[in-house]
Amino acid sequence: MLIREVMHPDPITISPDTPLCDAYKLMQEKGIRHLPVVENDKLVGIVTDRDLRLATSRLAKTPFDPSDKVKEIMSHPVETTSPSDPVEIATQLMRELKIGCLPVMEDQKLVGIVTSADLLDAMLRLTGVYRPSGRLDLSLSNKPGELARLATILAKRNINIHSILTYPENNNKIRVVLRISTMEIRTLAKELCNSGFEVLWPPHILCVE
Amino acid sequence: MRRIIYHPKYSNYDLGPEHPFSPLRVEMVIDLLKELNVPFNYIEPEIVSPDLLTQIHNKEYVDLVEAVSKGEEIPNYSDFGLGTADNPIVKGMAEGARYLAGGALLGAKLLIEGKANKVLQLGGGFHHAHKKLAAGFCLYNDLALAIKAMTNAGWHVAYLDIDVHHGDGVQEIFYTDDKVMTISIHESGEFLFPGTGWVYELGSGMGRSLKLNLPLEPFTEGDSYLEVINKAVEPALAYFKPDALVVQTGADAHFADPLADLMLTTHDYEKIYRRIFELADENCKGRALFTLGGGYCPRATSRIWTILYFIFNNIPLPEKLPDTWRKHWEKRLNKPFPETLHDQLPAFDPIPRKEEVVKHNKDVVQRLMDAVAPDWL
Numbered sequence: 399m400l401i402r403e404v405m406h407p408d409p410i411t412i413s414p415d416t417p418l419c420d421a422y423k424l425m426q427e428k429g430i431r432h433l434p435v436v437e438n439d440k441l442v443g444i445v446t447d448r449d450l451r452l453a454t455s456r457l458a459k460t461p462f463d464p465s466d467k468v469k470e471i472m473s474h475p476v477e478t479t480s481p482s483d484p485v486e487i488a489t490q491l492m493r494e495l496k497i498g499c500l501p502v503m504e505d506q507k508l509v510g511i512v513t514s515a516d517l518l519d520a521m522l523r524l525t526g527v528y529r530p531s532g533r534l535d536l537s538l539s540n541k542p543g544e545l546a547r548l549a550t551i552l553a554k555r556n557i558n559i560h561s562i563l564t565y566p567e568n569n570n571k572i573r574v575v576l577r578i579s580t581m582e583i584r585t586l587a588k589e590l591c592n593s594g595f596e597v598l599w600p601p602h603i604l605c606v607e
Numbered sequence: 608m609r610r611i612i613y614h615p616k617y618s619n620y621d622l623g624p625e626h627p628f629s630p631l632r633v634e635m636v637i638d639l640l641k642e643l644n645v646p647f648n649y650i651e652p653e654i655v656s657p658d659l660l661t662q663i664h665n666k667e668y669v670d671l672v673e674a675v676s677k678g679e680e681i682p683n684y685s686d687f688g689l690g691t692a693d694n695p696i697v698k699g700m701a702e703g704a705r706y707l708a709g710g711a712l713l714g715a716k717l718l719i720e721g722k723a724n725k726v727l728q729l730g731g732g733f734h735h736a737h738k739k740l741a742a743g744f745c746l747y748n749d750l751a752l753a754i755k756a757m758t759n760a761g762w763h764v765a766y767l768d769i770d771v772h773h774g775d776g777v778q779e780i781f782y783t784d785d786k787v788m789t790i791s792i793h794e795s796g797e798f799l800f801p802g803t804g805w806v807y808e809l810g811s812g813m814g815r816s817l818k819l820n821l822p823l824e825p826f827t828e829g830d831s832y833l834e835v836i837n838k839a840v841e842p843a844l845a846y847f848k849p850d851a852l853v854v855q856t857g858a859d860a861h862f863a864d865p866l867a868d869l870m871l872t873t874h875d876y877e878k879i880y881r882r883i884f885e886l887a888d889e890n891c892k893g894r895a896l897f898t899l900g901g902g903y904c905p906r907a908t909s910r911i912w913t914i915l916y917f918i919f920n921n922i923p924l925p926e927k928l929p930d931t932w933r934k935h936w937e938k939r940l941n942k943p944f945p946e947t948l949h950d951q952l953p954a955f956d957p958i959p960r961k962e963e964v965v966k967h968n969k970d971v972v973q974r975l976m977d978a979v980a981p982d983w984l
Contacts, residue, residue, distance in 0.1 A: 527802055527803075530688075530735060530737075530740070530742040530743060530775055530800065530801030530802065530803070531800065531801060531802050532799065532800040532801075532802065533797075533798075533802060555692050556690075556691055556692040556695070557691065557692050557693075558685070558691050577802070579688070579691055579693060579742065580691070580692055580693050580800065581627070581693055581743050581744065581772065581800045581866055582627065582692070582693070582865075582866060583799075583800065583866075584865060584866060584867075585865060585866075599798075600798055600799075600868075601798075601825075
């Protein structure tokens with residue numbers, strides 16, 4: 399899944415000379431938390447609702463005035479991503495820098511914005527929960543052909559797979575979580591169990607009927 | 608006035624000998640009624656046209672279902688959830704589904720015109736059928752069609768779904784509708800198809816706080832289930848004051864059901880059905896339309912729906928199952944049958960996690976009541 403599939407195209411922007419109160423009002427009106435700052439078609443900074451609140455807080459040493467300009471408090475240079483980046487790379491970057499959004503750049507032009515909320519939506523799509531489905535959770539041996547063996551059993555039963563997620567476990571096993579379009583997940587789990595798969599979910603599956 | 612609706616062509620909705628949603632289940636009920644010498648007088652519905660179904664479904668979807676059901680080759684059927692193990696393409700299935708939809712619609716009409724106060728439709732309950740997606744054995748949403756007919760007549764309708772799976776299709780179709788309250792009691796989607804039906808799915812726009820979900824813990828038993836009805840369904844109906852109740856009476860929350868993990872017995876079903884009739888009397892002058900639904904252990908499902916039939920008609924329940932019926936179906940299904948209509952108690956070993964299960968379900972009710980409180984003024 400690429401950034402271009404999850405980003406918001408044509409983000410709302412402000413200029414470096416926008417007063418803080420106007421930026422704040424814009425965020426309130428549009429229900430957003432991040433505003434890229436653009437000057438002469440170039441991305442020059444970014445400002446978040448948190449930046450605004452901290453800068454103008456009465457608790458600050460020298461609070462900024464609502465009429466002060468955005469350029470005085472904005473973050474720059476700005477970390478960005480590109481439409482062709484995979485979502486996991488952008489997620490990694492955001493976690494590493496502990497930031498909540500990335501402007502999306504193409505040919506040095508701002509073409510979109512991706513926020514942590516968009517990445518949560520991406521996770522929903524990746525897990526397949528948005529379609530009516532059952533959840534199957536397995537622990538596979540870490541060797542070639544295991545996933546193929548699993549997929550063959552599903553294919554024989556004519557069961558559609560909405561998503562497959564895998565991640566490594568400690569004991570040289572691979573955890574596989576599938577969302578599949580079937581109501582008969584228990585009978586399927588039994589067959590998988592009888593074929594030597596370790597079924598973790600649905601729970602309490604006994605191999606032999 | 609009580610009316611039964613049925614059509615022999617309901618059995619055309621047959622997804623194959625290995626498929627759990629088998630017309631045999633209703634055949635067993637009808638056969639049992641005959642052996643018990645109980646009158647079985649029913650009204651036959653007319654088939655609904657594909658055109659009428661576009662009140663609920665996307666036209667493209669209806670056209671495709673009708674085409675593949677006639678045996679036409681359409682390449683993109685899988686976009687609509689068809690051609691899978693759960694929803695195979697079977698010739699004539701659309702016609703069967705339209706007869707069943709016709710039955711639900713007739714039930715709605717009888718109620719609206721005052722020709723009946725209670726209707727039992729012996730079939731249907733396709734609560735997983737979405738606007739443009741077949742899922743979970745369901746093709747056309749008969750329930751939604753009936754509910755729509757009632758709201759078109761100006762009624763407020765409460766839909767109660769006791770099938771063990773979440774009633775996702777009906778909920779989706781009426782998600783923003785302020786004339787329809789949907790209440791689904793089901794095994795938690797964490798474990799089970801379709802994976803939805805969480806407390807926070809409350810409806811949107813005008814329909815806010817009118818879509819209620821009670822996801823129960825696996826191994827929930829009857830006493831906890833009834834408590835959920837009393838603590839959540841009862842106040843919901845008292846708040847909404849519907850003109851009629853539409854009930855999907857799936858029997859797959861039975862402990863022997865192979866597709867799910869709730870632990871109701873036939874005794875619990877008797878209590879639940881009686882409670883639903885009381886709730887209809889208390890809240891909507893007894894007006895109610897009952898459909899069938901899931902239920903995949905035919906030995907249990909047939910007995911549960913027979914109990915429903917008896918309660919519906921206000922006839923005392925028989926104790927024994929007739930030998931002829933038992934022997935006949937033992938032979939056909941190659942499974943031993945109990946001698947009595949009700950399950951023998953205790954039906955299963957004590958559930959070790961019982962206390963935890965009961966507590967979890969109480970929490971679910973509390974969370975739902977807290978969530979709707981600001982809107983239920």
